[in-house]
Amino acid sequence: MAKFDETPIIKDPAVKGELRPPKIREHASAEVKCHPSKPKDTAAINLPSELVPDWQERAIARFGELLDKNQALRVYMDACVRCGACTDKCQFFLGTGDPQNFPVARAELMRKVYRRYFTPAGLVPGLGDAADFDEEMLQKWYTYFYQCSECRRCSVFCPYGIDTAEITAAAREIMASIGISTKYVTEVVAKVYETGNNLGIPPLAWIDNSEFLAEDMEEITGLPIQFPVDEEGADILLIPPSADNFANTDTMIGYGKLFHFLGVSWTTSTYCNEAGNFGLFLNFENLQKVNQRMLEAGRQLGAKTIIWGECGHAWRAGILTPTLSGSMDDFDPPYPYHISQYIVDMFRKGAFEGHIDKSANDEFLVTYHDPCNSARAGNLLDEPREIIRNTCNRFVEMPRNTIRENTFCCGAGGGLLTDELMPIRMAGGKPRAEAVKYTQANYLATVCAICKAQLPELMKYWEVPVQVGGVIDLLANSLKLK
Amino acid sequence: MSTSDILWTLLSLFFIGLAYFATFAFVAGLLWRLYGYLRTPMPLPHSLTPAPKTEGGAVLRVLGDVTLFPNLFKADKWLWAGAWIFHAALVSVLFRHLRYFTYPVPGIVLYMEPVALFFGILFGVAALFLFWRRLGLPRTLYISNIPDYFILVLLGLVAATGLMVSYWMHVNIVDVKSFILGLMTFRLVEVPRHPLFLLHLFFILVLMIYFPFSKLMHAGGIIFSPSRHQPFQVQVRGKRYKNPVERY
Numbered sequence: 001m002a003k004f005d006e007t008p009i010i011k012d013p014a015v016k017g018e019l020r021p022p023k024i025r026e027h028a029s030a031e032v033k034c035h036p037s038k039p040k041d042t043a044a045i046n047l048p049s050e051l052v053p054d055w056q057e058r059a060i061a062r063f064g065e066l067l068d069k070n071q072a073l074r075v076y077m078d079a080c081v082r083c084g085a086c087t088d089k090c091q092f093f094l095g096t097g098d099p100q101n102f103p104v105a106r107a108e109l110m111r112k113v114y115r116r117y118f119t120p121a122g123l124v125p126g127l128g129d130a131a132d133f134d135e136e137m138l139q140k141w142y143t144y145f146y147q148c149s150e151c152r153r154c155s156v157f158c159p160y161g162i163d164t165a166e167i168t169a170a171a172r173e174i175m176a177s178i179g180i181s182t183k184y185v186t187e188v189v190a191k192v193y194e195t196g197n198n199l200g201i202p203p204l205a206w207i208d209n210s211e212f213l214a215e216d217m218e219e220i221t222g223l224p225i226q227f228p229v230d231e232e233g234a235d236i237l238l239i240p241p242s243a244d245n246f247a248n249t250d251t252m253i254g255y256g257k258l259f260h261f262l263g264v265s266w267t268t269s270t271y272c273n274e275a276g277n278f279g280l281f282l283n284f285e286n287l288q289k290v291n292q293r294m295l296e297a298g299r300q301l302g303a304k305t306i307i308w309g310e311c312g313h314a315w316r317a318g319i320l321t322p323t324l325s326g327s328m329d330d331f332d333p334p335y336p337y338h339i340s341q342y343i344v345d346m347f348r349k350g351a352f353e354g355h356i357d358k359s360a361n362d363e364f365l366v367t368y369h370d371p372c373n374s375a376r377a378g379n380l381l382d383e384p385r386e387i388i389r390n391t392c393n394r395f396v397e398m399p400r401n402t403i404r405e406n407t408f409c410c411g412a413g414g415g416l417l418t419d420e421l422m423p424i425r426m427a428g429g430k431p432r433a434e435a436v437k438y439t440q441a442n443y444l445a446t447v448c449a450i451c452k453a454q455l456p457e458l459m460k461y462w463e464v465p466v467q468v469g470g471v472i473d474l475l476a477n478s479l480k481l482k
Numbered sequence: 483m484s485t486s487d488i489l490w491t492l493l494s495l496f497f498i499g500l501a502y503f504a505t506f507a508f509v510a511g512l513l514w515r516l517y518g519y520l521r522t523p524m525p526l527p528h529s530l531t532p533a534p535k536t537e538g539g540a541v542l543r544v545l546g547d548v549t550l551f552p553n554l555f556k557a558d559k560w561l562w563a564g565a566w567i568f569h570a571a572l573v574s575v576l577f578r579h580l581r582y583f584t585y586p587v588p589g590i591v592l593y594m595e596p597v598a599l600f601f602g603i604l605f606g607v608a609a610l611f612l613f614w615r616r617l618g619l620p621r622t623l624y625i626s627n628i629p630d631y632f633i634l635v636l637l638g639l640v641a642a643t644g645l646m647v648s649y650w651m652h653v654n655i656v657d658v659k660s661f662i663l664g665l666m667t668f669r670l671v672e673v674p675r676h677p678l679f680l681l682h683l684f685f686i687l688v689l690m691i692y693f694p695f696s697k698l699m700h701a702g703g704i705i706f707s708p709s710r711h712q713p714f715q716v717q718v719r720g721k722r723y724k725n726p727v728e729r730y
């Protein structure tokens with residue numbers, strides 16, 4: 001695994017977590033690339049499977065289309081003054097030292113092409129800082145637009161709010177249209193259409209898992225805690241990230257205990273048992289198609305409310321549902337509804353009054369990792385904290401510069417949670433690991449399935465002894481069931 | 483007519499032509515670019531959270547961005563100080579220039595007179611600081627390119643020549659004013675016979691032509707940045723954000 005500079009980044013965590021940017025090392029991460037897609041996956045999701053012959057013209061034409069359809073892209077192509085305020089804000093630069101991972105340098109890869117083909121500066125490429133969209137540029141796009149997790153941290157510090165995530169998304173959209181995409185992302189999207197979820201769990205296995213969980217619960221608690229599947233007429237359709245029924249079963253158990261306690265009827269759907277939406281990391285068309293499945297599932301089963309489970313980018317895409325998939329007026333408001341918001345609403349209604357035993361979580365010193373998506377693109381900042389405070393006695397925050405809207409990405413968002421990117425993932429997660437280490441917490445709570453997959457590996461790599469789990473897991477722990 | 487008279491007449495014609503061209507390029511270019519931003523829809527809600535929940539709040543957020551640069555303050559205090567002083571001084575200096583464009587001159591512009599030198603120097607110093615910062619920090623050095631230096635040098639030259647003609651090699655203000663008012667009323671008036679002033683004017687006109695095609699458009703872009711100007715209203719009933727784009 002490629003080694004990057006391992007000197008700590010956070011200068012003085014006790015104050016507020018000021019950062020000490022590493023030395024610049026050009027091309028440090030230039031060789032870390034995703035595997036290209038497999039033809040069978042791209043065919044399933046309506047993308048060319050290899051570089052199309054007239055790729056240059058097609059890419060520029062697509063670029064032009066996007067400029068006309070996306071205000072963010074158009075404005076962000078012009079507005080950057082290269083002030084450098086964002087240069088030390090991206091975890092992928094902080095971890096690798098590769099200056100191409102400055103948000104501004106990443107965006108400039110696209111701006112150079114923009115200036116070349118869409119502005120007068122293109123007439124004098126050298127003076128105007130413009131560049132052809134050639135083989136070399138395409139390679140750079142492929143490398144560095146897949147070393148961005150679309151986390152939006154840079155946007156928080158840019159005087160114009162320039163959101164590099166939007167630029168990355170546009171670059172990926174263009175690349176996908178000419179036949180350049182990554183195996184991990186296309187495979188996942190293809191699996192959703194085939195099986196209903198990112199992991200490719202077939203319906204029968206999903207049902208099996210759910211039944212198994214119910215039996216387990218019966219044995220442990222003696223209570224009939226159910227994990228209903230495809231139950232028509234249930235009030236709530238829960239759309240969890242599929243990993244919850246597979247890897248993060250404690251979170252799944254959390255949902256089960258919660259709904260059992262509240263005595264509401266709920267179900268999951270085998271048509272759509274995935275809240276995550278990898279279309280977000282690929283292109284608009286698939287973002288929309290994947291999203292539509294959620295409303296379809298809700299209507300098939302006649303659910304009154306759809307609740308999104310603990311997943312960061314699922315929520316980022318989830319809040320777009322009424323825009324992407326049409327009105328949700330036939331469901332009960334509020335919508336879209338996140339499980340954390342639901343729990344907080346229940347707390348405020350007093351549903352848990354007298355049934356919470358905080359001391360059940362006393363073995364944990366809990367800290368909370370804001371998933372970049374839920375914090376900066378989903379406004380989910382206070383709810384998880386409120387749940388933790390209501391269910392745990394011992395909660396500490398990480399340094400101010402590393403939480404809430406300033407949070408660091410776990411290092412694997414945006415379609416980067418794949419083995420071949422391991423060096424980038426571990427490097428990108430470094431600021432997060434350091435911040436967790438400082439708190440000395442032994443339970444790292446978060447509301448994102450991708451974080452929950454990445455963080456344990458990350459913490460092991462950086463030798464931070466901490467257990468990773470969901471927020472709802474803590475609630476389930478402390479809940480005195482009846 | 484002596485040869486020097488002919489020369490000045492030719493120069494006057496050149497500057498008058500350039501001034502009209504620059505004004506046209508600046509105004510038309512700016513409007514065209516701004517219209518481009520305005521016309522381009524946003525397919526999805528895109529607010530950076532935590533965010534204001536109402537349109538009014540979002541407008542305030544943008545107003546704050548325009549006047550106080552809060553994000554920059556969070557990011558880098560030195561840069562914030564340099565950039566803020568730079569812009570505040572620029573606005574003051576521009577405002578003071580109203581005395582060359584208005585007749586009679588508004589009282590408030592005249593009141594500024596005693597501190598005008600201060601703002602002029604402040605502007606120059608801030609430009610120097612920003613220039614130094616570009617070269618001095620490895621990170622900004624890496625991302626800086628010809629257009630970034632060009633614009634700072636140009637602004638620096640404007641400031642230097644401006645300060646010089648105001649406080650050192652004085653240009654005759656009456657000449658300047660009659661020339662400018664002449665331009666504004668479409669009468670042909672000869673340029674002030676003062677090479678340094680003409681240089682000052684020349685740099686400004688170049689700046690105006692360059693403006694709409696350069697990163698200076700951040701002045702317009704800041705108002706149209708979706709991550710800042712959109713309120714976060716995804717869960718508000720009846721506020722469904724409809725995708726204005728037919729096919730993305």
Ligand code: SF4
Nearest residue numbers: 080082083084086158
């Ligand atoms: S902070 Fe914004 S304006 Fe400054 S370099 Fe980064 S993207 Fe450009």
Ligand code: SF4
Nearest residue numbers: 090148149151152154
């Ligand atoms: S969106 Fe996140 S990962 Fe991408 S450039 Fe910005 S800070 Fe880096």
